[in-house]
Amino acid sequence: MSGSESSAPAGQAAPEALSFTVHSMPQPSLADRRSRVLGGRLRLLLVLLACAAPVIASYFTYYVIRPDGRTNYGTLIQPSRGWPADLALQAIDxxxxxxxxxxxxxxxxxxxxxxxxxxxxxxxYMQRQLREMLGRERDRVDRVWLITDGGTPAQALREAVEATGPVWMLRVDRAVLARWLAPADGQALGDHLYIVDPMGEWMMRMPADPTPQQVKRDLDRLLRASSSWDRAGRE
Structure with a gap:
């Protein structure tokens, strides 16, 4: 019989048609949104802290723990000083x-x-001597000569300075430089050697007329303390 296959058997009710109900998705509350934003910021902060931890640990070890109870030869600059935003440098050429x-x-x-x-x-000369004294660690240290006038060093001096490797010879405005580096009381800016860390922070000043062996000892400690995060050469 035509259409008999789609008819319900005798004595049974025809099946009801399926129906679907679409419900709207719940909207997060303002408190939930704020919680998610805060959670994201906290995760970002934890990532940044994890990246900075080796640097912080090395400085904490050097400045605070100071194994063996030794004192520094140079003067620690606390807090360290980054160079001024308007610091302009110029090569000899x-x-x-x-x-x-x-x-x-x-x-x-x-x-x-x-x-x-x-x-x-x-x-x-002491810069050159100190770098060579560092042995295999010398490639982590660069020599810098900041020239505070518009002159050009004599060729013989330049050749002598660069005899054991390149040196950054850079002209700089003395007034601007004085907002970054500073001498000890009663001393002139040129009386000291200054140590700047790989992040560009001035963090130590050596005494006037320094003893190379004492300076090297401080450099050894700094390089040892930063060995977990500092590598020779620039990225």
């Missing part, structure tokens, strides 16, 4: 050098004018 180019290495800095008197020459 006149090319502009971005301060950020110096990041990534420990810097051993001397300051003087281009004529470079006997004290300046002594510091430049």
């Amino acid at each position: 006149g090319a502009a050098v971005a301060p950020a180019a110096l990041r990534g290495q420990w810097l051993l800095v001397t300051v003087g004018d281009a004529a470079c008197d006997a004290s300046c020459e002594k510091h430049l």
Whole structure:
């Protein structure tokens, strides 16, 4: 019989048609949204802390714990000082050098004018000597000569300074530089060697007329304390 296959058997009710009800999705409350935002920020903060932990630990070890109860030869700068935003550097050939180019290495800095008197020459020689004394760690340290006038160092001096490797010879405005580096009371800016960390923070000043062996001891400690996060060369 036509249509008999779709008919319900005798004595049984026809099946009801299926129906679907669509419910709207629950909307998160304002409190839920704030909680999610806060949770995201906390996770980001934890990631940043994890990245910074090696640096913090090395400085804590050096500044606070100080194994063996030893004292520093140089003066720690606390808090450390980043270079001024308007610090402009210029190479000997006149090319502009971005301060950020110096990041990534420990810097051993001397300051003087281009004529470079006997004290300046002594510091430049000591820079070279200290870097060589560091042995296999020397590639983590760069030498920097900040020249505080518009002159050009004598060719013979430049060749002597670079005899054991390149040196950053950079002209800089003395007034701007004085907002970053500072001498001890009663001393001139050029009387000291300065140590700048790989993040560009001035963090130590050596005494006037320093003893190389004492300076090296401080450098050894700094390099050892930062060995977990600092590597030779720039990224």
